[in-house]
Amino acid sequence: MSSAHFKSAAVAAALAAIEAGRPLEKAVLRDAVRALLSELSRSAPGRSVEVRVPPYGAVQCGAGPRHTRGTPPNVVETDPITWVRLATGRLAWSDATADGSVQLSGNRADISGYLPI
Structure with a gap:
């Protein structure tokens, strides 16, 4: 695990x-998801892609055109456990997209270059 993961007791517990x-x-999973989303937004600055992990959070990240209103053109959405596994390298991006655990829309939605965090 990277040092960012060690700083979050919730990520370690999850x-x-x-x-x-x-x-x-639920509180541990929520805190882990939010910590990892926050780290993603720090490590991949920008506002080109919206990463959604309902019901716990969403961030915008990635270089490219900035999104400001309405439905973003580039969206990644997944469930909380899949997000924790993806963000920590326990699940490969290609496996998650192939089995439908991650839904993508837009030509910039591939955030595999930022994972694991």
Whole structure:
């Protein structure tokens, strides 16, 4: 894990639960998702792609044309557990997009170059 992951107790706790097959507390999962989204926005500055992890958060990231209103043209959406696994390198981008765990729209929606965080 990168140093950013060690700074978040929620990310560490979420990974431990996921890897052990234990259910996650909603607050832990929420905090882990938000910490990883925040790190993504820091490591991939910009506003070209919106990454959505309902119901816990969304960020805009990535270089390119800035989006300001309405539905963004470049969107990545996934569930919280998939996001934690993707962001920490426990799941490959290609596998997640192939099996439908991640939904993409727009020609800039491939954020695989920013993962794992």
